[in-house]
Amino acid sequence: MELFAQAAGETREAELRAASLNNACFVANQSGRTQRAGELCVAAVEAWRTVGESSGLARALNNLGLARLAAAQLAAAESAFAESVRLHRDSGDPLSALQTTLNLGNVYQAAGRFSAADELLRATGDELSAMASAGDDAANEQLATTRINRAVLLEQIGRYRDAADLLRGVAGDPRLEQRSRAFAEANLAVILRNLGDSEAALERLEEAERLFRQLGDLGGELNVLINRGRVLAQNRRAPAEAALVLDRAIALAESLGDRLQVVDALLQRARLARSAGDLESARRAAERARRLAREAQLTQALWQIDALEGRLALDDGRPDEAAEHLRSAATAIDRTQSDAARTALDARTVAEQRSVFEELVALLLSRASPSELRRADERHTVVDTGYAEAYLWTVRAKQRQLLERLGRVALHATAELGPEQLVRELQRRLEEDQVLVEIFALEQSSVAFTLTRDELFVRDLGDREELERIARRLHDRLRRGATAAAGNTVDTGDVTQLSRLLPDESWRGTPREILVAADGVLRYVPFELLRPAALQGDLVVERVAVRYLPSALSLLDPPDERLEPPRYRLVGVGEVDSPGREPLPASARELDAAARRLGRHRILRGGSATFAALREAVGGGASALHLATHTTFDDRAGAASSLQLAPADGNPGSGVVTPRQIASLELKVQLTVLSACSTASGLEIDGQGLETLVGSFLAAGSDAVVASLWDVGDRNTATFMQQFYHQLDRGLDAAEALRRAKLELLGDPRWSAPHLWSGFVLLGEAPVIEPVGWSGWRRVAEGSTLLVAAAAILALASALAWLRGVYRR
Numbered sequence: 001m002e003l004f005a006q007a008a009g010e011t012r013e014a015e016l017r018a019a020s021l022n023n024a025c026f027v028a029n030q031s032g033r034t035q036r037a038g039e040l041c042v043a044a045v046e047a048w049r050t051v052g053e054s055s056g057l058a059r060a061l062n063n064l065g066l067a068r069l070a071a072a073q074l075a076a077a078e079s080a081f082a083e084s085v086r087l088h089r090d091s092g093d094p095l096s097a098l099q100t101t102l103n104l105g106n107v108y109q110a111a112g113r114f115s116a117a118d119e120l121l122r123a124t125g126d127e128l129s130a131m132a133s134a135g136d137d138a139a140n141e142q143l144a145t146t147r148i149n150r151a152v153l154l155e156q157i158g159r160y161r162d163a164a165d166l167l168r169g170v171a172g173d174p175r176l177e178q179r180s181r182a183f184a185e186a187n188l189a190v191i192l193r194n195l196g197d198s199e200a201a202l203e204r205l206e207e208a209e210r211l212f213r214q215l216g217d218l219g220g221e222l223n224v225l226i227n228r229g230r231v232l233a234q235n236r237r238a239p240a241e242a243a244l245v246l247d248r249a250i251a252l253a254e255s256l257g258d259r260l261q262v263v264d265a266l267l268q269r270a271r272l273a274r275s276a277g278d279l280e281s282a283r284r285a286a287e288r289a290r291r292l293a294r295e296a297q298l299t300q301a302l303w304q305i306d307a308l309e310g311r312l313a314l315d316d317g318r319p320d321e322a323a324e325h326l327r328s329a330a331t332a333i334d335r336t337q338s339d340a341a342r343t344a345l346d347a348r349t350v351a352e353q354r355s356v357f358e359e360l361v362a363l364l365l366s367r368a369s370p371s372e373l374r375r376a377d378e379r380h381t382v383v384d385t386g387y388a389e390a391y392l393w394t395v396r397a398k399q400r401q402l403l404e405r406l407g408r409v410a411l412h413a414t415a416e417l418g419p420e421q422l423v424r425e426l427q428r429r430l431e432e433d434q435v436l437v438e439i440f441a442l443e444q445s446s447v448a449f450t451l452t453r454d455e456l457f458v459r460d461l462g463d464r465e466e467l468e469r470i471a472r473r474l475h476d477r478l479r480r481g482a483t484a485a486a487g488n489t490v491d492t493g494d495v496t497q498l499s500r501l502l503p504d505e506s507w508r509g510t511p512r513e514i515l516v517a518a519d520g521v522l523r524y525v526p527f528e529l530l531r532p533a534a535l536q537g538d539l540v541v542e543r544v545a546v547r548y549l550p551s552a553l554s555l556l557d558p559p560d561e562r563l564e565p566p567r568y569r570l571v572g573v574g575e576v577d578s579p580g581r582e583p584l585p586a587s588a589r590e591l592d593a594a595a596r597r598l599g600r601h602r603i604l605r606g607g608s609a610t611f612a613a614l615r616e617a618v619g620g621g622a623s624a625l626h627l628a629t630h631t632t633f634d635d636r637a638g639a640a641s642s643l644q645l646a647p648a649d650g651n652p653g654s655g656v657v658t659p660r661q662i663a664s665l666e667l668k669v670q671l672t673v674l675s676a677c678s679t680a681s682g683l684e685i686d687g688q689g690l691e692t693l694v695g696s697f698l699a700a701g702s703d704a705v706v707a708s709l710w711d712v713g714d715r716n717t718a719t720f721m722q723q724f725y726h727q728l729d730r731g732l733d734a735a736e737a738l739r740r741a742k743l744e745l746l747g748d749p750r751w752s753a754p755h756l757w758s759g760f761v762l763l764g765e766a767p768v769i770e771p772v773g774w775s776g777w778r779r780v781a782e783g784s785t786l787l788v789a790a791a792a793i794l795a796l797a798s799a800l801a802w803l804r805g806v807y808r809r
Contacts, residue, residue, distance in 0.1 A: 005040060018047035018056055025063045029070070037067040045080075058087035062100045069107060078107045095131070095139055098124050102149060109153060113658055121150040144170045144180040148187060155191055164191045171204075182211035186224055193227070198235040202228065218256055225249035226265055233272045242272055259296040263289045267301065270308055279315055286312065303332035307356045319363060326360040333357075334396050350401070355443070357397035362442045364390040365458065387458050388419035391449045394440040395422075398519065398551035427453050429555045433512035437502060438552050441468075441519045450505040451552070457505040467501075468521045470494050475524040478755045479710035499530040507534040513735060514540070517549040524709050526758040528742060541742050541758075545735040547704075548763045550695050566668065567620030569769075570594055570601035573609045574628035576655075578644045584676055586718035587628035593718075594626050594673075597725040598769070610648040611657050614665075621668035623769045625702065626721075631674045631693065641693035643674075659696035667701035671734055671766040673724075674707040675717050694763050704734055704764030716756050720745065724760075734766040 004024035011017050021044035028037035041064035048057035065080035081104040088097035101124050108117035125146045131139035147166045154163035170176065170184035185208035192201040205228045212220035226249045232242035246269045253261035270285035286308050293301040310325030333353050364386045417425060430436060436451040439461070446464045450457040461467060474494045501522065506514060516527050527548075528541035535543055549555070572594060574587035588605075595601045602617050604610075609629070618625060630644040643662065647655035674694070697705045712720065723744050727737035738760060745751035 014047065014051050015053065018044060018051050018060070021047050022056065022060045022063060025060070025067065029063060029066050034067060034070045038071060041067045054087045054091045055093065058084045058091065058096065061087070062103065065103055069103070069110065074107055074110055078104065081107060095136070095142060098128055099142060102146060105149065113661060114153065117153055118150070121146060121153065125150065140175060141177055141180060144173070144176045148180070148184055151187060160191050160195055164188055167191065178211050178215055179217070182208050182215065182217070182220055185211065186220065186227065189227060193231050193234065198231050201231045205231070218252065222249060222252050222256065222258065222261055225252065226261060226268065229265065229268050233268060239272060239276050243269065246272065259292055260298060263293050263298055263301045267304055267308065274312060274315070279312055282312055299332065303329040303356070304352070306332065310359070323360065323363055326356060326363065329356045330360050330393055334400060354397060354401060357393050358442045361390045361393050361440060365447065387456055388423045391438070391456065392419040392422050394438060394449065395551045395553050398440070398517070399553045423451070423456055426451060426552050426555055433510065434515060435506050435511045436515040436517070436552055437506055438517040439501060439519045439522055446519070448501065448503055450503055452508065457503065459503040459505070461500055470497050471521050471525050474498065475709065478526070478759060481755050495529060495531060498525055499532045501525065502527065502530060502532045502540065504534050507532065511544055513545045513547060515547050515549055517551050526709060526761065529754055529758040541739055541746070545739040547735045547765065548761050550698070554698070554764065564621065566622050568600055568602050569598040569623045570626060571617045571622040572601060572603040572626045572628065573614060573645065574603070575605045576609050576629040576644060576646050577606070578630045581630050581644070584628060584630070584714045586714040587676070590628045590675060590718045590721045591626060593722045594624070594725050597729045598624060607646045609646045611645050611661065612648060614645065618665065618667055618669060623670050625667070625669045625672045626675065627673065628675045630676050643693070659693050662696035663699040665700040667697065669702045670704070670769055672697045672702040672705045673721070674705065675721055676711070676714070698764050702764070704762055704766035706734065706738065706760060706762050709759040709761060710755070712756060712759055719751065720757065720760060728769055731768060731770070733768050735762050738762050
């Protein structure tokens, strides 16, 4: 690298200098020196611009894009790749253009734009396929790479079988190079393992190992060994064989000097030994892995080792030591900054991180006796129990999980607060008539933390699987339209069972508002529909307003400083064509009703409602953003929930907007309304899709979001929204306006069915959106104090004069 850079500095020939700088940039990228690569690539691009040779400039721009991608500078990477693609095409080099297009697809994946990435890879594959059919062998190899990349993408968004079909096609094509087929076999084996087909996975790994061995590719062979060890350990039928394979992998990784793979294999070996009850061997492997991970500064491995050692300490009956290890692991996870250059964490890694927090919370709670934990009348003060610390790790786990999915993981501003400090700070933010209920799902059970201005209570809610099964059943009935005529009424037994989610502690005193931070599938429960025993038969909606939060940490986010009044009182989006979805003819009526109530507005309709147009419209701020367009909550691992807008520049994929794109907006909005939400059909819901999409609007700067937990229907939604905006126009805050709208429908036999009103929920906290005319009256009042005072004196004098006249008569 430095030799090339030196050569560039010594030569006077412009083209040789540009080529040397580009070579130096390439080597820096390959060696992982991201910052140096960026410097050299910028210099190479400038040199090639001076030379004026488009092919050299295109190659330099591609290298610059790779450097920017590695540095997580996604916008800069996208710009460099896009210009490189254009130059390659202009110079008549379509194959190089398509190779660079694959890099552009990696940018889309890194930004969470999975639909756009999939569309790009599909189009690239079609073009390469046409070139290969015309006899271009190089295009055929590039086509194989494209299919492997697309398979990896499909695996990340949960389309395992589609990914497997693509990889089978590559692995079984004898025309392709052996290396391409070997990589396809290895990736296919991983997917088959995830699908639970261990036997097929082992067959594919055996073939991949044979191909890699023929090629003399020891790195590929090592990857196969580690995955074979995982498969053998997973089915637990061949622990001895799994141990031998992992030992071979450790030896090969050590001979290659690959510390990352050594640590990975040692971790697998330790887990295997623990599952076999050989705790001593597990401890030795974990200690060795820790030593190597520290030397190589492998942060990801260190928290995994801490978690494993915590579990080993629990196995040995040493809860204090276990708690220390689990705290260390949770702290490391909490402090790890997200690498924005990756698409998303592997679903297994996300689950493993979550399990660390679950185990730590369960361990801290277990230090109180079960009877004490379940006693409804027990008051757990934050100074003499471990409940405050359990609550601290609860809220951190939930906050991190959301931000990780948005690609915005960073340490929360309150991370340095201790358990008691955190609880007291949250209590300080609560009003006297507010109660916060935070639910957390552990491995076996779920717990509810209830926080008032004075106390913290903990309640064991019972079996987690049972609660989630009931919640799914209730949501499914409501989603399908629970009506007596359809023989599909809401089961009162389900409502009664779920009513324990609001423990008796929630109703001490007379709360005006309950804040709910649910977890997992319980986010799809409409708490307003519940009937807690403390309410003596009343629905929650009949007593209090309910507001939902991703976690209690949302209360501690600093308020936005909005000194300037918003440009619009309403920005609306509607009448967008959504391919494959039912049209929303009543959306125009929704938007018109909102515009009449709120006044100054901008409405984006049809083809004009692009993501770029939305970004521009909300840039100056808005009191309300109303999106009357299809929104889908997708709970599949790695999948992206989405908002449907109009496509730009003829690219259909650009109309599907993901949570990461939404989170990138700078929303200066008090209230966002998503009026046409639906849950992706046929899915085993777990609440992540809802939390991620709604959370993206909160992360972008919206104070609050109104969304529906299921598709209520176009006409029914329009009716509800008209009532909601009518209540807002009365000067109510969003939570109370939503409650009053529900009560109006509940009291009308035509709209009283639960599925028509209970699904609309408010997340976050929106200030009162002042009705049209209020601000003008306030300005008169504030600017005319003397006139008002004079008028009052004059009115008083007139009244006295009139009274004197009456008295004289």
